[in-house]
Ligand SMILES: [Zn+2]
């Protein structure tokens with residue numbers, strides 16, 4: 403397959419870009435990928451910056467699932483991170499956050515962006531920091547117990563279910579204790 | 583100067599170890615992006631805040647060692663010469679991005695070069711761990727342990743629902759990029775690679791050639807890595823990557839067998855011609871050198887060439903990059919001078935192995 407930009411070299415990079423809900427295939431060579439900003443450094447930095455920027459600017463699709471699906475951002479509605487001063491429109495332009503608080507400030511508008519970049523995913527399911535994540539570890543454990551409990555009840559394994567229920571109670575008591 | 587050993591040798595000590603499937607997988611890497619809580623990301627932070635992070639690493643981790651990874655050395659980017667920076671980039675110890683920074687940027691590198699931590703690159707912390715051959719699980723476990731070890735002293739920017747918060751939305755969540763460097767000469771020769779790459783992309787993985795200035799992978803070396811970092815656990819990401827890599831290994835092995843059966847003599851001719859070029863040429867460009875090295879390496883894997891170690895491809899591909907050549911010559915070289923020095927280094931290295 404030849405590169406869709408230069409029509410000379412073979413396309414070695416292939417992306418799917420979603421524009422207005424329509425999937426578009428992008429096939430480019432590395433030279434054009436670099437030139438067009440799909441990729442900036444030879445090592446590690448498969449930078450999606452330009453690709454991202456173009457994704458962010460697709461505003462016709464509903465943003466967020468919080469009901470305000472017809473919101474169209476005008477500069478007046480631009481929001482700014484108090485911590486680092488980055489505005490949402492600036493973030494869209496450069497494709498990078500200024501600080502951790504940006505994630506909270508822009509939170510409502512991020513789901514659609516993450517969904518596009520991470521194949522529909524918006525929530526973390528990986529590692530939790532060992533020292534900082536104390537309560538989170540317990541929370542995740544609790545979720546696992548609850549799933550297990552439901553499974554056991556479905557299987558009518560009531561004796562085991564009672565055990566798991568006790569474990570849940572113990573964990574919940576412990577978590578409340580930690581909060582004090 | 584403590585930096586010297588990092589720039590003198592082309593192969594990192596860990597590269598000399600054997601790893602599983604290392605006839606096809608040269609190395610694997612886990613990279614974790616982390617940030618300090620309550621400090622803006624390098625892009626938006628004040629310089630003195632970034633300086634503080636540098637100093638923290640210098641004070642807390644210099645000459646510390648983590649498990650069997652040996653002494654950690656603190657390398658401020660500002661103090662490096664352009665050639666030294668280039669060499670560290672060619673060895674993948676720092677990114678080209680970090681090499682461009684002049685202030686408040688550093689790397690912490692273990693003496694065996696298996697671990698390197700970039701400080702104030704796009705994120706405050708980028709931990710990289712390398713392993714020879716296909717050992718993604720082991721690399722992930724070690725990366726987690728190293729991460730936990732750092733986290734004893736650092737408060738990370740972490741959010742319950744978004745995970746590890748990073749400067750770029752493409753890294754948020756796990757902050758992890760797992761990648762595998764593969765030598766796939768037969769899949770390139772039979773052009774099978776061309777239809778495999780789009781299929782791999784569909785699975786959320788990215789395939790790239792290394793050092794590729796143009797459209798093709800130099801030396802038939804490809805890097806496969808995960809694209810998605812949010813919504814999947816690190817273990818699942820690594821498992822998905824590993825299963826694709828295993829399929830590629832199988833396909834490459836099949837293609838090698840088929841090539842040997844169907845056109846063994848032509849393959850042998852190709853291998854020995856390349857060997858001849860490397861052994862006798864006086865001027866050689868980097869691309870030709872890389873392609874010949876790839877053929878010789880294939881010849882070693884197929885048992886045609888003996889007495890040359892497998893590591894020759896990894897070593898000479900790095901050693902014959904412009905940064906290394908200049909480091910070796912101790913001066914700046916023109917393109918033509920580099921081609922002459924490259925040829926002579928390769929000749930010397932191959933003769934060495936014959937003795
Ligand atoms: Zn092109």
Ligand SMILES: [Zn+2]
Pocket residue numbers: 483484485486487488499500501502503504505
């Ligand atoms: Zn911010």
